[in-house]
Amino acid sequence: VHVLRIVLGDQLNRTNPALRDCDPQRDLIWLCEAPAEATHVPSHRARTVLFLSAMRHFRDQLRAEGLSVRYLALDQHHYHSLGEALQADLSALRPERVCLTQPGEYRVATELAAACEAAGLPLQVLEDDHFLCARAEFEGWARGRKELRMEHFYRWIRRRDGVLLQDGEPVGGAWNFDKDNRKAFGRQGPGLLPEPLGFAPDAVTREVMALVEARFPHAPGRLDRFDWPVTAAQAQAALEDFIRHRLAAFGPFQDAMWQGEPYLYHARLSAALNLKLLDPRQAVAAAVDAWRDGRAPIASVEGFVRQIIGWREYVRGLYWLRMPQALDENVLTAQQPLPAFYWSADTPYVCLADSIGQVLEHGYAHHIQRLMVTGLFALLLGVEPRRVHQWYLAMFVDAVEWVEAPNTLGMSQFADGGRLASKPYAASGAYIARMSNYCRHCRFDPKQSVGDQACPFTTLFWDFLARHRERFAGHPRTALMWRNLDRLEPDTLAAIRQQAERLRRQLADGA
Ligand code: FAD
Ligand code: SF4
Numbered sequence: 001v002h003v004l005r006i007v008l009g010d011q012l013n014r015t016n017p018a019l020r021d022c023d024p025q026r027d028l029i030w031l032c033e034a035p036a037e038a039t040h041v042p043s044h045r046a047r048t049v050l051f052l053s054a055m056r057h058f059r060d061q062l063r064a065e066g067l068s069v070r071y072l073a074l075d076q077h078h079y080h081s082l083g084e085a086l087q088a089d090l091s092a093l094r095p096e097r098v099c100l101t102q103p104g105e106y107r108v109a110t111e112l113a114a115a116c117e118a119a120g121l122p123l124q125v126l127e128d129d130h131f132l133c134a135r136a137e138f139e140g141w142a143r144g145r146k147e148l149r150m151e152h153f154y155r156w157i158r159r160r161d162g163v164l165l166q167d168g169e170p171v172g173g174a175w176n177f178d179k180d181n182r183k184a185f186g187r188q189g190p191g192l193l194p195e196p197l198g199f200a201p202d203a204v205t206r207e208v209m210a211l212v213e214a215r216f217p218h219a220p221g222r223l224d225r226f227d228w229p230v231t232a233a234q235a236q237a238a239l240e241d242f243i244r245h246r247l248a249a250f251g252p253f254q255d256a257m258w259q260g261e262p263y264l265y266h267a268r269l270s271a272a273l274n275l276k277l278l279d280p281r282q283a284v285a286a287a288v289d290a291w292r293d294g295r296a297p298i299a300s301v302e303g304f305v306r307q308i309i310g311w312r313e314y315v316r317g318l319y320w321l322r323m324p325q326a327l328d329e330n331v332l333t334a335q336q337p338l339p340a341f342y343w344s345a346d347t348p349y350v351c352l353a354d355s356i357g358q359v360l361e362h363g364y365a366h367h368i369q370r371l372m373v374t375g376l377f378a379l380l381l382g383v384e385p386r387r388v389h390q391w392y393l394a395m396f397v398d399a400v401e402w403v404e405a406p407n408t409l410g411m412s413q414f415a416d417g418g419r420l421a422s423k424p425y426a427a428s429g430a431y432i433a434r435m436s437n438y439c440r441h442c443r444f445d446p447k448q449s450v451g452d453q454a455c456p457f458t459t460l461f462w463d464f465l466a467r468h469r470e471r472f473a474g475h476p477r478t479a480l481m482w483r484n485l486d487r488l489e490p491d492t493l494a495a496i497r498q499q500a501e502r503l504r505r506q507l508a509d510g511a
Pocket of ligand 2: 444
């Protein structure tokens with residue numbers, strides 16, 4: 001073997017730099033299904049199936065092109081980790097060199113580099129140009145800045161690449177349409193929603209499903225609703241379906257939630273993007289075209305583009321800037337265990353039961369459910385950030401550490417002290433009542449903070465403010481919150497804090 005070309009489960013693009021100039025006669029492409037990847041944190045059945053099925057489809061595509069592929073299927077080898085399998089193969093195959101595109105996870109990058117070193121072979125790590133912003137470019141952008149704000153990064157990328165710009169100015173007259181994009185469905189509800197295009201499991205996926213059931217019988221999550229795209233062609237079809245049927249309403253209802261409706265107008269493209277079945281430039285171009293042809297308003301198109309070239313690229317840059325220490329950060333010294341119901345959805349709190357229930361069912365919740373229901377509850381309760389991080393990494397089909405960790409630890413749990421979000425996303429039950437119909441079906445009352453009917457979000461919200469007053473009280477955009485806190489009678493606040501403490505004890509017992 002001349003060059004051993006490693007392809008990881010989240011590098012399934014045919015344009016993967018590690019596959020460029022591949023010599024079918026002399027080079028070997030190497031893919032491995034390592035059990036450790038499905039067990040270092042528990043992995044939702046659908047997440048494992050998605051990765052393995054997409055890898056197998058990719059293997060078949062490469063072989064059909066006449067390329068040589070060594071594929072270590074889960075049930076055909078006895079190695080536990082990627083590093084272990086690679087090291088054994090390097091000793092047996094003795095390639096001249098090894099090449100690999102930058103892995104998406106620090107742990108994997110370290111493990112593979114160590115395996116090559118142990119085998120005494122040079123490893124060439126290639127820039128991952130799936131992303132619009134190279135790691136070194138992000139470092140350059142960040143250097144010398146006091147604050148690393150997403151909005152600044154996003155405008156910089158938009159200007160650099162000329163996205164939605166006219167004569168150097170943002171089209172539609174603004175960089176940001178957030179004020180148009182915070183609508184709820186109101187009393188009448190969302191009405192008839194477009195059914196998103198799903199993909200019935202084919203023979204390859206079904207085989208993987210049986211394997212995952214047998215091999216990981218204790219894994220969380222269900223498989224009976226699995227319908228995620230597992231090939232580039234399906235990812236393309238999913239993109240077209242989103243652009244045609246959901247993009248126009250994506251913007252206004254981005255933050256809305258509705259019981260029993262997991263997708264609403266969201267794209268459902270994160271997993272395909274993160275496995276690289278879909279190129280972000282393609283997704284952006286399709287949305288911009290829809291705006292140009294008058295099929296979608298600027299507020300929706302800009303909102304979508306911002307998620308892809310703004311948030312997605314920005315969190316990746318931050319991840320690599322802050323690893324490995326980022327996973328240990330905990331500036332609010334939160335120590336609670338994660339409540340047991342995060343793994344079962346067995347809770348009387350309707351918003352949590354619905355959001356977690358759909359995660360178990362589909363491996364998916366949309367952004368506001370992640371941030372303002374499951375994330376918010378953990379933040380207010382004071383759950384240790386690392387445990388929250390493990391849950392998000394385990395339970396979502398789109399979970400890859402470079403995107404999951406900054407979102408969880410930074411945006412949602414404020415564990416980084418505000419590098420990502422300038423202030424914590426703290427809110428009471430009133431926010432959930434405004435943005436969803438959950439509270440209408442719940443036996444708790446978002447307006448109450450003490451007593452049997454108190455909404456735990458509301459109780460914990462006041463408790464959170466009282467606990468962290470010193471850290472946050474000076475923040476300019478939070479003045480109203482503090483004024484409201486100060487309006488509470490001392491007795492009321494004491495009762496709220498007692499109730500919060502009881503709740504904490506109760507939930508820790510079950511954890
Ligand atoms: P849409 O809402 O339709 O958005 C379109 C696309 O924009 C997404 O496909 C995604 O690629 C991108 N995007 C949107 N928001 C973000 C964001 N905050 N960061 C990065 N990209 C974004 N996203 C993941 O891909 N993997 C994760 O493991 C993940 N973990 C998260 C954990 C927490 C606590 C939070 C608050 C958010 C997390 N996100 C994660 C971001 C976001 O919630 C998902 O990308 C989104 O919900 C995926 O669904 P969708 O494809 O329907 O997205
Ligand atoms: Fe959730 Fe509280 Fe509303 Fe119940 S009342 S659905 S717990 S926010």
